[in-house]
Amino acid sequence: MLRTITLRNYKIFGVEQTIPLSPITVLVGPNNSGKSCLMSVGEFVKRGVANARSEVAPYPTLSRSLRRPAVGDGAMGLAWEGEDFAYSTVLEPSGDGLRRRAEVLRYGESVVFSDDPVRPAESAGPITSIALSHRLQRPFAGATIEPRLHDTALKSQVERAFQSMWGSRLVKLSIDRLREDSKTTTSPTLGMDGAGIGAVLSLWRGFDPDRSDQLDAVLRECLPEAKRALVSPADEAERLRIWIEQKDGQKFAPEELSDGVLFFLALAMHAIDAPPGALIFIEEPEQSIHPLRVRQIVDLFRRAVAARGCQFVLATHSATLLDEFRDEPEAIILLRRGPEGTLVTSIAREPRLMEALEEHHATPGELLINGFLNPPS
Amino acid sequence: MTVVALACENFDYDGAVFLHLLSCLWAPVEPWVTPIRFQGRNHVLKYLPTFLSVAFDAGVQYALVAIDNDGGARRHPEHEPQHRVEEQASDPDDGCAVCCVEHVIPSEWREPARRCCVAVPVQTLETWLLYLRGDPPLTPSPEQVYSRTKLKKMFFGPSMPPVATRREQALLMLQSPHALDRLRALRSFRHFEAQVAAWPRPDGT
Ligand SMILES: [Zn+2]
Numbered sequence: 001m002l003r004t005i006t007l008r009n010y011k012i013f014g015v016e017q018t019i020p021l022s023p024i025t026v027l028v029g030p031n032n033s034g035k036s037c038l039m040s041v042g043e044f045v046k047r048g049v050a051n052a053r054s055e056v057a058p059y060p061t062l063s064r065s066l067r068r069p070a071v072g073d074g075a076m077g078l079a080w081e082g083e084d085f086a087y088s089t090v091l092e093p094s095g096d097g098l099r100r101r102a103e104v105l106r107y108g109e110s111v112v113f114s115d116d117p118v119r120p121a122e123s124a125g126p127i128t129s130i131a132l133s134h135r136l137q138r139p140f141a142g143a144t145i146e147p148r149l150h151d152t153a154l155k156s157q158v159e160r161a162f163q164s165m166w167g168s169r170l171v172k173l174s175i176d177r178l179r180e181d182s183k184t185t186t187s188p189t190l191g192m193d194g195a196g197i198g199a200v201l202s203l204w205r206g207f208d209p210d211r212s213d214q215l216d217a218v219l220r221e222c223l224p225e226a227k228r229a230l231v232s233p234a235d236e237a238e239r240l241r242i243w244i245e246q247k248d249g250q251k252f253a254p255e256e257l258s259d260g261v262l263f264f265l266a267l268a269m270h271a272i273d274a275p276p277g278a279l280i281f282i283e284e285p286e287q288s289i290h291p292l293r294v295r296q297i298v299d300l301f302r303r304a305v306a307a308r309g310c311q312f313v314l315a316t317h318s319a320t321l322l323d324e325f326r327d328e329p330e331a332i333i334l335l336r337r338g339p340e341g342t343l344v345t346s347i348a349r350e351p352r353l354m355e356a357l358e359e360h361h362a363t364p365g366e367l368l369i370n371g372f373l374n375p376p377s
Numbered sequence: 378m379t380v381v382a383l384a385c386e387n388f389d390y391d392g393a394v395f396l397h398l399l400s401c402l403w404a405p406v407e408p409w410v411t412p413i414r415f416q417g418r419n420h421v422l423k424y425l426p427t428f429l430s431v432a433f434d435a436g437v438q439y440a441l442v443a444i445d446n447d448g449g450a451r452r453h454p455e456h457e458p459q460h461r462v463e464e465q466a467s468d469p470d471d472g473c474a475v476c477c478v479e480h481v482i483p484s485e486w487r488e489p490a491r492r493c494c495v496a497v498p499v500q501t502l503e504t505w506l507l508y509l510r511g512d513p514p515l516t517p518s519p520e521q522v523y524s525r526t527k528l529k530k531m532f533f534g535p536s537m538p539p540v541a542t543r544r545e546q547a548l549l550m551l552q553s554p555h556a557l558d559r560l561r562a563l564r565s566f567r568h569f570e571a572q573v574a575a576w577p578r579p580d581g582t
Contacts, residue, residue, distance in 0.1 A: 023536040358525075362417075
């Protein structure tokens with residue numbers, strides 16, 4: 001589980017900001033305050049950081065994530081910390097793209113890997129790039145494996161430091177995708193927008209009864225009429241359609257189900273599907289969902305935390321959702337836009353807000369509704 | 378089973394705990410099924426009259442209001458029999474929580490046929506649970522910890538477990554040997570029990 005993520009010159013983040021992370025972190029801020037930027041970090045690390053090695057031509061698409069104008073030395077900084085490790089990398093502009101300037105991984109006081117020209121004395125070995133090398137280890141990449149990663153101790157340290165990011169997902173559901181029938185595929189995955197839930201459910205039904213049982217249990221618990229989710233071939237060839245079967249035997253296709261039920265189903269599947277230790281970013285999990293059911297969604301995320309050490313970052317405008325974190329004020333992160341980029345704090349660090357919560361019986365949801373969490377920049 | 382309307386912080390957690398306590402101290406009970414949920418002391422004080430009126434219309438005869446002091450017990454006195462309800466309730470921020478609740482209970486719930494009891498476990502439900510766990514002895518005592526967040530974390534750890542886990546852990550503590558006898562050492566628990574004891578039982582005793 002990650003304790004912090006630190007960003008500098010990343011999209012609308014400018015001056016370095018360290019975001020404290022809880023098992024479930026909730027991001028609150030006005031539109032354009034940086035919530036979505038922070039939510040995109042996992043995708044950037046997966047797609048970008050691994051490509052930004054210094055020996056090859058820089059990738060132009062990466063440079064779109066560099067803040068312009070950049071503050072300070074003009075480089076992008078990305079770092080994260082776990083219980084016992086800290087990883088950081090610095091990416092600098094190079095031609096049309098970015099290239100890696102420095103990369104350091106520490107476990108406690110010990111430097112596992114360092115490629116930092118500013119502090120070369122710490123350099124700990126010939127791995128060109130941890131992120132790249134680690135990516136090459138993934139079975140589908142099929143490329144050369146860096147010699148030093150045969151060192152199993154080092155390999156496991158690198159894997160542990162990257163587990164949250166490599167397993168990360170960004171979930172931003174779209175009702176149109178959820179109503180579409182899924183394409184059949186040999187290795188179905190849950191799309192960030194909800195595409196493919198039919199194919200994934202079909203896989204669970206066939207080969208992963210534990211997950212499909214979990215889903216049915218959640219549906220029965222949270223949707224009073226529901227019995228289970230089903231999947232069957234759609235009218236169009238090689239497409240799968242989901243259905244919700246009610247306790248009375250009636251079945252409803254996606255076009256007959258409410259937006260709220262479809263969003264709930266997709267979030268429940270994401271919570272059940274989240275890999276161990278993964279960091280799951282979810283944009284507005286409350287959308288179209290009844291406020292009372294929002295509490296149940298949060299509880300599903302808590303179960304994934306308890307069962308598999310998953311970690312969630314939720315961007316929200318929901319007072320009900322925030323109130324579920326009344327007893328974890330450190331998990332409520334406030335973002336606002338400053339002259340040199342996004343500024344981050346948590347409710348727990350704001351004495352006035354804590355006074356309102358602890359002394360005047362306010363709840364975080366009330367503070368949100370009444371504007372106290374979104375002070376004008 | 379007797380139906381009880383429950384107004385409490387978290388229906389699936391605090392609610393389950395109070396149902397268990399009522400079943401032990403009084404008679405078997407089941408909750409009045411309602412989608413109404415509460416969030417925080419202010420919310421309870423504001424919506425309790427509506428909640429109780431809706432329960433009255435539904436024919437419910439027993440109600441239990443269990444609220445947390447929201448860490449405010451440092452300033453809110455613990456309820457004393459000699460409290461004057463009006464006086465305490467005139468300061469909803471700093472008045473005694475029991476009296477503040479008593480003040481908003483609608484008149485139809487003050488008749489002998491309808492009974493409403495109020496439980497304020499000093500700070501939060503975890504005050505009682507920590508007292509029961511009491512191992513190692515906590516200094517200061519749970520009643521003297523004034524932050525609700527701190528109390529919740531002292532009992533459950535740094536991050537809140539799923540509600541089913543919270544419920545299991547709480548019920549496990551209450552089912553430990555002599556749990557109720559031990560809780561009787563706490564004034565807030567004795568106050569709760571005295572109200573329940575005064576309820577006429579469903580069998581007329
Ligand atoms: Zn009083």
